[in-house]
Amino acid sequence: MGVTVRPAEEGEAEALKQVRLRALRDSPDAFTQPVVAAEAEPIAVYEERIASTVRGETLNLVAVDESGTFVGLAAGIPWEGRTRVVSVWVDPACRGSGVGAELVERIAAWSIERGIDCQIETAPGNDSALRLYRRLGFEPAPDIDPPDGCDVVLIRRSA
Ligand SMILES: CC(C)(COP(=O)(O)OP(=O)(O)OC[C@H]1O[C@@H](n2cnc3c(N)ncnc32)[C@H](O)[C@@H]1OP(=O)(O)O)[C@@H](O)C(=O)NCCC(=O)NCCS
Structure with missing residues (x-):
């Protein structure tokens, strides 16, 4: 089945929240946010994620299957x-x-x-994500302290 990757759009906040909750329930060890914390987040949090994507300040992507169901997500945020x-x-x-x-x-x-370095982290033991990020040109950056709950920080440099 064909899957399309695109930015989340206005009016999709509820669907964005639901796919995030599915991600946390499916793979709790891969993420630092507990599912109960995400469940408690008001929909305005997700509306603002989409609004900031429309403004070009973040990039909240969704993967959408042919039936319109969200089957994946990822976000780029300033850090x-x-x-x-x-x-x-x-x-x-x-x-x-x-x-x-x-x-x-x-x-x-x-x-x-945009001339900005890109950072990604993995949780301890998430070797398949680590392999994927290495394949995409991210390299370990041992000089950068991992955020809480993360293991390896990888960077893809803009220059
Ligand atoms: C990590 C993740 C996002 C990768 O998504 P994906 O769509 O499978 O990614 P790709 O297809 O581009 O590549 C995945 C790799 O798995 C391999 N693979 C093949 N069949 C697979 C399957 N049925 N399931 C998982 N991986 C498979 C791919 O060939 C590729 O090889 P590699 O491990 O040597 O790099 C996904 O596995 C996932 O959501 N995992 C749980 C959450 C998670 O760990 N998120 C990352 C947090 S840092």
């Missing part, structure tokens, strides 16, 4: 002068066909085109 890639998740039924690579690549390209 200490870099872009930080967060929330990378693909529905288990859609894994292994390049959707994860496209989500991360789109955010990295958006950042690099």
